[in-house]
Every structure is written in C-alpha cells, then in structure tokens.
Amino acid sequence: MKNIVPEVIENYAARHCTPENEVLAGLVRRTRESTESPQMQVGRIEGAFLRLLTGAVRAKRVLEIGTFTGYSTLCFAEGLSENGSVITCDINPETTGIAREYWAKSPHGKKIDLRLGPATETIPTLDGEFDLAFIDADKENYPNYWKLIAPKIRIGGMILMDNVLWSGEVVSSTPDEETRAIMLASSLAAADPRFETVMLTVRDGLLLALRKE
Numbered sequence: 001m002k003n004i005v006p007e008v009i010e011n012y013a014a015r016h017c018t019p020e021n022e023v024l025a026g027l028v029r030r031t032r033e034s035t036e037s038p039q040m041q042v043g044r045i046e047g048a049f050l051r052l053l054t055g056a057v058r059a060k061r062v063l064e065i066g067t068f069t070g071y072s073t074l075c076f077a078e079g080l081s082e083n084g085s086v087i088t089c090d091i092n093p094e095t096t097g098i099a100r101e102y103w104a105k106s107p108h109g110k111k112i113d114l115r116l117g118p119a120t121e122t123i124p125t126l127d128g129e130f131d132l133a134f135i136d137a138d139k140e141n142y143p144n145y146w147k148l149i150a151p152k153i154r155i156g157g158m159i160l161m162d163n164v165l166w167s168g169e170v171v172s173s174t175p176d177e178e179t180r181a182i183m184l185a186s187s188l189a190a191a192d193p194r195f196e197t198v199m200l201t202v203r204d205g206l207l208l209a210l211r212k213e
C-alpha cells in the first residue's frame with residue numbers, strides 16, 4: 001500500500017495529531033515485530049480521525065469489518081462513551097490474538113466484541129442499528145459489505161470505507177479484480193440516494209457516507 005500524500009507531509013500531519021497512547025504505540029511495535037503486513041494498520045492519522053469522529057457523532061454502536069491486530073478497533077473503543085460498544089469482524093485467530101492481548105491492557109478494551117468468521121456471514125446475524133461502520137477487510141467483498149451494512153446504519157450515522165484509492169490503482173486503465181470491486185463499492189455508495197458521500201485522500205483513501213434517509 002502506498003500513501004497518496006508524500007511521506008514527509010504525512011509525517012508532518014502525524015505530528016499534529018493527538019499523540020498515540022502507550023497501548024496503541026506498543027501495538028504498533030508488536031505488529032511490526034510479529035506480522036508480515038504491518039502496513040495494514042490504519043496508523044496514527046487515520047486512527048486519530050476515527051477516534052475523533054466516533055466521539056463527534058456520539059456513537060454508541062460501531063461495526064468494524066477487518067480487525068487485524070486491533071489498532072482501529074481500539075481507536076473506536078476510545079472514542080465511544082462508557083456504555084458504547086464496537087463489534088469487530090475478522091477471520092484470523094492469530095492476528096486477533098494479538099489484538100485481544102492489547103485490548104486487555106486498555107480500560108476501553110471491555111467495549112470490544114470480536115466475531116471470528118467471514119464477515120458476509122456475521123453481518124446478517126447482527127440485530128439493531130449502528131451509528132458507525134468501518135469497512136476495511138477483503139476488497140473483493142467491498143460491494144457486498146456496502147449492500148449488507150447500508151440498511152443497518154441509523155439515519156444520521158455513517159459508513160467509512162478504507163483504501164478506496166488503492167495506491168492510485170482505481171484510475172488505472174487495467175484495474176484488477178480487487179481494484180474493480182473497490183471501484184464498484186465506491187460507485188454504489190456515491191449513487192445511493194440514502195447517503196451523502198465524500199472521498200478523502202487520507203492515507204490510502206477514505207470514503208465517508210452519511211445516512212440521510
């Protein structure tokens with residue numbers, strides 16, 4: 001994954017975000033040491049944004065698709081009020097094992113509910129509405145995630161979709177299957193009359209969709 005913004009600018013921006021707490025910083029180190037793809041973590045700028053947004057919309061229920069080692073999950077949990085909760089979905093018991101270890105070190109860890117299994121199977125089992133949802137898992141399923149999650153978002157709630165610029169591949173003349181799935185999901189969001197959308201060039205691209213009706 002390639003950031004859209006030059007690294008020197010990213011670093012400058014990161015220095016002007018609220019600093020990472022000890023648990024998140026430790027999780028970054030551990031993920032670098034123990035996993036093959038540490039760049040999958042949303043990182044400091046996007047993590048700070050997710051936390052701030054969760055607090056700003058006073059979210060009580062968050063749904064996350066793609067836990068990995070739990071960095072973004074913990075950012076959501078930190079942004080939630082004391083009685084809030086985040087349901088996070090993944091298929092990997094090893095990386096989510098690291099996540100559990102670090103969530104246990106945080107006072108916000110108790111707000112997290114991990115569901116192991118393919119998210120396309122987990123989402124239909126979830127009752128009730130969500131204030132926020134974050135799509136950050138297998139790219140081929142992005143259009144399915146959009147279709148399954150959109151009806152579960154309350155009016156005034158939001159869906160966030162990560163990696164929507166896919167290192168710039170979305171403007172390639174020969175997009176591969178993953179890229180085409182990301183492009184389709186973004187088109188579904190932008191054309192959905194229930195939502196107002198904005199695509200930001202944060203990190204690898206982040207689409208925000210606000211449910212209006």
Ligand SMILES: C[S@@+](CC[C@H](N)C(=O)[O-])C[C@H]1O[C@@H](n2cnc3c(N)ncnc32)[C@H](O)[C@@H]1O
Pocket residue numbers: 040041042043065066067068069070071072073089090091092095117118119120136137138141
């Ligand atoms: C980009 S990583 C998520 C990064 C995470 N949000 C963070 O900030 O650390 C994508 C995750 O999606 C998970 N995943 C892949 N296919 C999945 C599926 N069908 N259902 C649920 N999770 C899946 C992978 O195991 C991986 O941990």
